Amino acid sequence: MNIYAGFDLGGSRLRGVLCDRRGEMLGFRESVTGPSAGGIVDAMAEMLENLAAAASVSLKTLRSIGIGSAGSIDKARGRILFAPNIPCLVNYPLVKNLEKRTGARVFLENDAAVALTGVWWKGDGNRFRNWVLVVQGTGLGGGIVIDNRMYTGQSGNAMELGHMSIDVNGRPCRCGRKGCLELYASGTALEEYTAAQLDSGRKSSLVEYRARGTLRAAVIAEMALRKDAVALDAFGEMARYLAEGLTNIVNLFNPEAIFFGGGLSEASRLYLPQVKKIVRRLALPGFREHIEFISVKNQSLVPAMGAAKHAMDSLV
Numbered sequence: 001m002n003i004y005a006g007f008d009l010g011g012s013r014l015r016g017v018l019c020d021r022r023g024e025m026l027g028f029r030e031s032v033t034g035p036s037a038g039g040i041v042d043a044m045a046e047m048l049e050n051l052a053a054a055a056s057v058s059l060k061t062l063r064s065i066g067i068g069s070a071g072s073i074d075k076a077r078g079r080i081l082f083a084p085n086i087p088c089l090v091n092y093p094l095v096k097n098l099e100k101r102t103g104a105r106v107f108l109e110n111d112a113a114v115a116l117t118g119v120w121w122k123g124d125g126n127r128f129r130n131w132v133l134v135v136q137g138t139g140l141g142g143g144i145v146i147d148n149r150m151y152t153g154q155s156g157n158a159m160e161l162g163h164m165s166i167d168v169n170g171r172p173c174r175c176g177r178k179g180c181l182e183l184y185a186s187g188t189a190l191e192e193y194t195a196a197q198l199d200s201g202r203k204s205s206l207v208e209y210r211a212r213g214t215l216r217a218a219v220i221a222e223m224a225l226r227k228d229a230v231a232l233d234a235f236g237e238m239a240r241y242l243a244e245g246l247t248n249i250v251n252l253f254n255p256e257a258i259f260f261g262g263g264l265s266e267a268s269r270l271y272l273p274q275v276k277k278i279v280r281r282l283a284l285p286g287f288r289e290h291i292e293f294i295s296v297k298n299q300s301l302v303p304a305m306g307a308a309k310h311a312m313d314s315l316v
């Protein structure tokens with residue numbers, strides 16, 4: 001039996017899976033992304049050994065490894081070109097060194113591309129011919145399938161949803177523009193909005209988290225579920241902006257479905273109903289009537305599975 005591995009390499013988490021040719025998952029592991037390039041390669045190799053041991057399979061049958069990485073990548077050279085969240089890997093020969101370490105072929109991909117593949121393969125994406133994936137974590141990204149084909153653009157980086165401006169006079173973005181959606185509809189945006197509300201003197205159970213420096217999106221979600229007013233407002237604000245951005249996408253691409261993945265989507269019941277309502281009100285007639293809004297199931301392992309699928313398909 002041949003086996004394949006997939007990694008979802010993010011700024012804070014490294015997630016890995018092993019699977020067989022049919023896409024049966026043999027195991028899933030997760031760890032913190034380390035601060036050094038050599039350490040990340042070691043962590044990947046060790047994760048593979050642990051996964052193989054736990055599944056009672058031999059790594060001698062490992063045919064290929066896919067890595068979906070944050071940032072922009074150079075597929076051909078197997079290197080990361082730009083990744084503010086994992087600076088140690090910029091220009092590092094990641095593919096070459098992991099191949100040397102494991103003896104298997106390694107393929108590097110864009111993280112949005114592997115997430116899209118994962119949702120298509122393992123998350124109901126194949127029920128539709130035209131659909132959009134929104135990935136909300138620390139930042140905001142996405143992907144699109146048009147007429148049953150993944151649309152990647154000229155350089156493989158299409159659908160930078162996070163850098164679609166929704167306000168020419170908005171907040172300045174590190175990409176050089178103003179009002180980028182990511183600044184209003186990401187985990188970071190949620191944290192910043194909440195912090196500003198607390199600074200203005202609003203009372204909230206989140207004050208103590210702010211004081212301890214642990215005001216994270218997951219905590220805000222937890223407090224929103226407990227009906228904290230500031231936390232609920234933060235999600236309401238985020239939903240409003242996200243819906244504006246998605247209405248642009250709906251009016252441009254007329255999709256059948258929008259999937260929501262990424263860490264923030266685990267709290268999707270706090271904002272999806274509102275996003276749905278607003279998009280259905282704002283989008284043009286003929287576009288807004290039959291769109292499904294779907295939260296990706298098992299969002300933490302779907303991108304790694306997508307990376308394994310890329311690894312599998314890249315061999316043939």
Ligand SMILES: [Zn+2]
Pocket residue numbers: 162163164173174175176177180
């Ligand atoms: Zn931007």
